[in-house]
Amino acid sequence: MRILSTRNVRAIDALARRDRARDPAVVRKSARIIGDIRRDGDAAVARWERRLGHAAAAPFLVSPRELRAGWDATPPAIRRAIRLAIRNIRRVAERQVPRPFTLAVQPGVQIQQRVQSLSRVGCYVPGGRYPLPSTLLMTVVPARTAGVAEVVVACPNPAPAVLCAALEAGATSVLRIGGAQAVAALAYGTETIAPVDKIVGPGNAWVAAAKDLVSSDCAIDFHAGPSEIVVCSDRGRPDWIAADLLAQAEHDPAARAMLVTSRMSLARRVAKEVARQAPLSGIARVALARNGAIVVASSPREAIDLVNRLAPEHLVCDRPGDVHAFRTAGTVFVGRWSAQASGDYCTGSNHVLPTGGAGRFRGGLSSADFVRVFTVQTLSARGLRAIAPSVVALATAEGLTSHANSIRIRL
Secondary structure, X not given: OOEEEOOXXXXXXXXHOOOOOOOHHHHHHHHHHHHHHHHHOHHHHHHHHHHOOOOOOOXXXXXXXXXXXXXXXOOHHHHHHHHHHHHHHHHHHHHHOOOOEEEEEEOOEEEEEEEEEOOEEEEEOOOOOOOOHHHHHHHHHHHHHOOOOEEEEEOOOOOHHHHHHHHHHOOOEEEOOOHHHHHHHHHHOOOOOOOOOEEEOOOOHHHHHHHHHHOOOOEEOOOOOOOEEEEEOOOOXXXXXXXXXXXXXXXXXXXXXXXXXXXXHHHHHHHHHHHHHOOOOOHHHHHHHHHOEEEEOOOHHHHHHHHXXXXXOEEEEOOHHHHHHXXXXXXXXXXXXXXXXXXXXXXXXXXXXXXXXXXXXXXXXXXXXXXXXXXXXXXXXXXXXXXXXXXXXXXXXXXXXXXXXXXXXXX
């Protein structure tokens, strides 16, 4: 891994600057796929599945018998791990659901906050390089915990462990489709697939582009990019830090893995450990060569400031006292025993997280993403009379005379 100094302003600026632009060719083709599916429904889904090398053909729904076969084919140890993950994810999700309330703002003016679960959501689970039952759990369990009645999973090649996770997590159906065609089918519906209120879950460039394109018609979780990790450490174990960086880098050749430290000696030792632990070839090695870096700051304070500028998806810091200084990460792992990979599976916190700097304004997926929070306003005659002068004054200041009149006419 390359070692950089924060004095190298151009290199640091390049690390902090993400290219959020989609590949125009991917966007154009995704738009074409979406248009075809809006027009031709199931036939277009099947056509694109065949064209893109997937095996699915209508009907796309995985049968209960197939789900059970997937459960049977999953080793008992993995079933137990899935149940542990579900239990922990559910415990966290239960605390994340927004709470309703009723508030008397002043005599005669009452505001209620109501919390209503979405009716139907779609959870996208990638099915490419690796089977990802953990992603199914991280999307389905919070949705079910929030009270969503119908949770539909779309996965192009659902492995037995994914089908087992779907059964254990309470998914109501599994569709054997993927890519932009799955996003389009979930967003707009077909003859056999009902449209959803929201689509969540990570995916490749095609999925990301399609989610962007449908987001004006169907809610999405966030605009996802390649996975990211930053380790901020001055005294961590070099072999453990290197292992964390490699673990994240194996997700994707475009993944970003960085160490930020104020100690050059640690930077050099971690670089040697990465070289020692890294496979001779493979995704992790490619990702680290393209997007990996070790940055040496002039002080611990500068290191923290740089991390806040990077706003990484995952942050690992080894000093508990520093945790409150970090303001922008998607999720933070504190202390050397808090391995980032543990959060991918079993801590209960969600691994669907903001990338590309989006940690500046939101955290990871939660049960709160599957509810609609709205207000109910009730005024009595006394309440309206009490606030009427202020309402009329503000409406008049804005030149909205009919607004003001709708108040006066009641008095």
